[in-house]
Amino acid sequence: MPRYLISAMLIVLVFSCTPNKETETESTLSAQDQRMEWWREARFGLFIHWGLYAQPAGEWKGEEVPGISEWIMARAKIPLAEYEQLATTFNPVKYDAEAWVTLAKEAGMKYIVITSKHHDGFAMFHSKASGYNIVDATPFDRDPLMELAEACEKNGIRLGFYYSQAQDWHEPGGTYWNIEQGEPHWDPSLVREPLMNYINGKAVPQVKEILENYGGLDILWWDTPRGMTEEAAEALQAVASEYPDMITNNRLYRPWPGDFSTPEQHVPPTGLDYDWEVCMTMNTSWGFKHYDHNWKSSETLIRMLVDIASKGGNLLLNVGPTAEGEIPAPSIERLKAIGTWMDVNGESIYGTEASPFFKLPWGRCTSRATGEGTTLYLHVFNWPDNGLLKLPGISTNVSSVRLLADQAQALSSRFEEGDLLIELPAQAIDPVNTVLVVECTGGLDVKSNMPSLTEGRIVLAADFADIHNPGYGTHAILKGSGEDALITNWVDSRVRLEWMFNTTESGTYSVKAQVKAEDFSKLLVKIGEEELEAEVHATGSEYSEMILGEINISETGDLIMSIRPVQEDWKGIELGTLTLEKQ
Numbered sequence: 001m002p003r004y005l006i007s008a009m010l011i012v013l014v015f016s017c018t019p020n021k022e023t024e025t026e027s028t029l030s031a032q033d034q035r036m037e038w039w040r041e042a043r044f045g046l047f048i049h050w051g052l053y054a055q056p057a058g059e060w061k062g063e064e065v066p067g068i069s070e071w072i073m074a075r076a077k078i079p080l081a082e083y084e085q086l087a088t089t090f091n092p093v094k095y096d097a098e099a100w101v102t103l104a105k106e107a108g109m110k111y112i113v114i115t116s117k118h119h120d121g122f123a124m125f126h127s128k129a130s131g132y133n134i135v136d137a138t139p140f141d142r143d144p145l146m147e148l149a150e151a152c153e154k155n156g157i158r159l160g161f162y163y164s165q166a167q168d169w170h171e172p173g174g175t176y177w178n179i180e181q182g183e184p185h186w187d188p189s190l191v192r193e194p195l196m197n198y199i200n201g202k203a204v205p206q207v208k209e210i211l212e213n214y215g216g217l218d219i220l221w222w223d224t225p226r227g228m229t230e231e232a233a234e235a236l237q238a239v240a241s242e243y244p245d246m247i248t249n250n251r252l253y254r255p256w257p258g259d260f261s262t263p264e265q266h267v268p269p270t271g272l273d274y275d276w277e278v279c280m281t282m283n284t285s286w287g288f289k290h291y292d293h294n295w296k297s298s299e300t301l302i303r304m305l306v307d308i309a310s311k312g313g314n315l316l317l318n319v320g321p322t323a324e325g326e327i328p329a330p331s332i333e334r335l336k337a338i339g340t341w342m343d344v345n346g347e348s349i350y351g352t353e354a355s356p357f358f359k360l361p362w363g364r365c366t367s368r369a370t371g372e373g374t375t376l377y378l379h380v381f382n383w384p385d386n387g388l389l390k391l392p393g394i395s396t397n398v399s400s401v402r403l404l405a406d407q408a409q410a411l412s413s414r415f416e417e418g419d420l421l422i423e424l425p426a427q428a429i430d431p432v433n434t435v436l437v438v439e440c441t442g443g444l445d446v447k448s449n450m451p452s453l454t455e456g457r458i459v460l461a462a463d464f465a466d467i468h469n470p471g472y473g474t475h476a477i478l479k480g481s482g483e484d485a486l487i488t489n490w491v492d493s494r495v496r497l498e499w500m501f502n503t504t505e506s507g508t509y510s511v512k513a514q515v516k517a518e519d520f521s522k523l524l525v526k527i528g529e530e531e532l533e534a535e536v537h538a539t540g541s542e543y544s545e546m547i548l549g550e551i552n553i554s555e556t557g558d559l560i561m562s563i564r565p566v567q568e569d570w571k572g573i574e575l576g577t578l579t580l581e582k583q
Helices: 004-015 022-042 069-075 080-089 098-105 146-155 195-215 229-242 298-310 327-346
Strands: 044-048 112-116 158-163 220-222 275-279 313-321 364-368 372-382 389-390 394-403 406-410 411-414 419-423 432-444 456-462 465-467 477-479 484-491 497-505 507-516 521-527 530-536 544-553 558-563 573-582
Touching: 022 158, 022 313, 044 158, 098 112, 098 146, 098 327, 112 146, 112 195, 112 220, 146 158, 146 456, 158 195, 195 220, 195 229, 275 298, 298 313, 298 327, 298 364, 298 372, 313 327, 313 419, 327 372, 372 389, 372 394, 394 419, 419 432, 456 497, 507 530, 521 544, 530 544, 558 573
Parallel strands: 044 112, 044 313, 112 158, 158 220, 275 313
Antiparallel strands: 364 372, 372 432, 389 419, 394 406, 394 432, 411 419, 456 573, 465 497, 477 484, 484 573, 497 558, 507 544, 507 573, 521 530, 521 558
């Protein structure tokens, strides 16, 4: 056979056997979209952190232990032998799976994720792989996760299990919080073994148990891949991959993406370009901590849910049950308040997509594509005093505007200078969040209302700021809207503010701010690579406009200005509108 013919045949063979990457990608994306469909529709779930750590509840030997309560074993450096004794008296006789699921359902939640094993290594299910579990090691002698699975199945609630795959402070091969810094385990009696001993001996068998024995999980929620190796991750992924309809998060092994990302204790300012879920506590701790009374209000939590949905994400809201098996009363109170709001307004959350608007000073927007066009749900946090709600820069055909809570009441609207103006009733139906429904037919075009250079000035209102609060600590709070918007309670030096803006002119700009400060503080203003360290002098109880200094803007287009405290000189301030003036 001629050599050229052999070569030609080989070329054909190679191309026919080479996988079509585009086809594979499309197939994979299609499978993922199908797997994620219910999750994207759900938007709201319940996180449950429950384990032996609920018994000390943040206190050890009469001393309050700083930090989140489920980390008490590490924070207080409790020896294994002492921590294990908690199991001998752990007896949550008030646990009622049906009541927990009913509460979640009444709150408007569509799925539950519960800790099957946290970092302390104690399994909250009956495990043959380790006797260190709630059935074999405690007087309770029941499998609460089996009961929860049955209650979820009965009530139509999706179920996921959290599993700490890397950190296991009870096992010689498990990792721990400072292992990557080369620090030894705090208990010298624990003689270290290779990671794979733990992975193959406990983690893989337990993951098989929870996937095989609990009716088919919808979510497997990994956590903190400290010290994980690719070999360990592959061993666990091999088990999970046998369940192609199950969703997994992005915490098995960095940088593996999973099906969704998991911002913890903060909301991404502008959302993300892929599926994401904020996990958030109602107070500060995930597990029960008897003296943690730093509760977020029901109003804050409802608006947080809306904020997340308006950016295309899900909210996984946490409760930390007690050692007796009860969800704390403040958590129940807040879940019921959210449920009352969701009973009326759930349509504006479930299955919606992100807002088409850059910022809405009075609230948020969620959207839904329809056969005829788009439905916009306007979530009004701050009811306009003048009775007119402005939807900026929108071009569309509006067929109707109504209140979601009173759909028989039509509202008048008109277009003026490129904005849609909606005439509102004198008072909000719900002071926390009144929802308007705007039905749009045909196309929908929105011009960005990002702050931009106009007549030599860029006005940055406080309600256009993205507030980056720390995961744990005191949060700065936005109050009011428009010219009256204020950022208050800015006492934590880790809080950072950011504004997006557009300018068509580079050069030097003066930075002015409306500030109230009871003491001297310093701020660091940054745009691109340029920085300005600004002094803020005491103003007493009144707001004062002060010049923070000048900063050079070397680029044009969409930019970000950030402001953060200079920590050693931070006493806390309140902040109103900022202005950049071209010099």
